[in-house]
Amino acid sequence: MDKKHSRKNLMKVAIKEHLKCTEYPRVGAVISKEGVILSTGFRGEKSGIHAERIAIEKLSSEELNDSILFTTLEPCIRVHNAQSIESCSELIIKSGIKETIIGILDPNGTVYSEGYKKLLENNIRVTFFNKNLRVAIEEKSFEYGKIDKIVGHGKRRIPVVQSGISIDIQFAENDTRTIKIRWSTLQFHHGCVDLLGQNGSIRAAAGASKFSDITEPMIFRFQSHFARMKKGEIAIVKPSDASFCVLIKLLEIYENDILFQWEVRND
Incomplete structure (x- = not known):
């Protein structure tokens, strides 16, 4: 049977x-x-x-x-x-x-x-x-694991659909400090996508092409609640109540997805 x-x-x-x-x-x-x-x-x-x-x-x-x-x-x-x-x-x-x-x-x-x-x-x-x-x-x-939580540093390919996707960036496996970001408004034909954070938490790292170029993340001015990013650009995310910051680089932009790199740094 x-x-x-x-x-x-x-x-x-x-x-x-x-x-x-x-x-x-x-x-x-x-x-x-x-x-x-x-x-x-x-x-x-x-x-x-x-x-x-x-x-x-x-x-x-x-x-x-x-x-x-x-x-x-x-x-x-x-x-x-x-x-x-x-x-x-x-x-x-x-x-x-x-x-x-x-x-x-x-x-x-x-x-x-x-x-x-x-x-x-x-x-x-x-x-x-x-x-x-x-x-x-x-x-x-998926190749890059969970799409709504990342830790420490690495690369991640994620979809940007409907109103966007929120991601929690945790400092380390044994350190639960977290910063939240959101990707939204993917415009593939214009080659850009919006990185959103809390008011005043995002700075564009103008001129930098790699994370090692950035020795002092907070030196960059003009805080905003979002950064309209193109391939190769870097942004820094640090909410006012956070004790660390996150460096974000947009590596590739696809019709419905993006590939980005991140790195956390203590304040």
């Missing part, structure tokens, strides 16, 4: 699949009916094929009818005219799957909430993984 699993256990199986991925973003999928696992898939199991498609194509139409799909990441939608096969969302809609349970919404600005919306519009029930499991997925899905 086939083993029956609870929904929570099926979510965990999908996460196990997504941890098999050797490329980012990691995605794992499970298809079940009445608690019985029918198929699984993970991104990279077959080159160039998404996890949902891999799991779906392992089954017949009869097996797929009235089944439930668990996927750790929001299913993709058609994002460009040259795409040769239908998106995962379109495949799910025509497959006979009755419900899709999503781990996290895709932070990619071309997908964010669009796959979710498309499924709902086509009478697919959509629910989500348990909160603690969503946190685990968030930490392991």
Whole structure:
């Protein structure tokens, strides 16, 4: 007799699949009916094929009818005219799957909430993984880890969608002092994006091209609540009540994402 699993256990199986991925973003999928696992898939199991498609194509139409799909990441939608096969969302809609349970919404600005919306519009029930499991997925899905908290120094690629994304910058793993920043108003065609902070907390490091050029961060004048940054520019963030500052350099700007570098320094 086939083993029956609870929904929570099926979510965990999908996460196990997504941890098999050797490329980012990691995605794992499970298809079940009445608690019985029918198929699984993970991104990279077959080159160039998404996890949902891999799991779906392992089954017949009869097996797929009235089944439930668990996927750790929001299913993709058609994002460009040259795409040769239908998106995962379109495949799910025509497959006979009755419900899709999503781990996290895709932070990619071309997908964010669009796959979710498309499924709902086509009478697919959509629910989500348990909160603690969503946190685990968030930490392991993307190449740069969690997108809303960073520590010490490093580089991070993040999406800038809708009204922007807030990030907590923690001084060190064992030092919980934190400064909050927000990226907003990405204008890819103009090559700029806004870095926001508290009133008067941001200074443009005019003339500096690398962090080592900045020996005294507070020497720069003209504090503002935001900096409109272009590739290669550096800003300094220090709220009036903070005991450290953060240096931010915009490394790359994409249509929906940015890559930036940061470094914390004691005041």
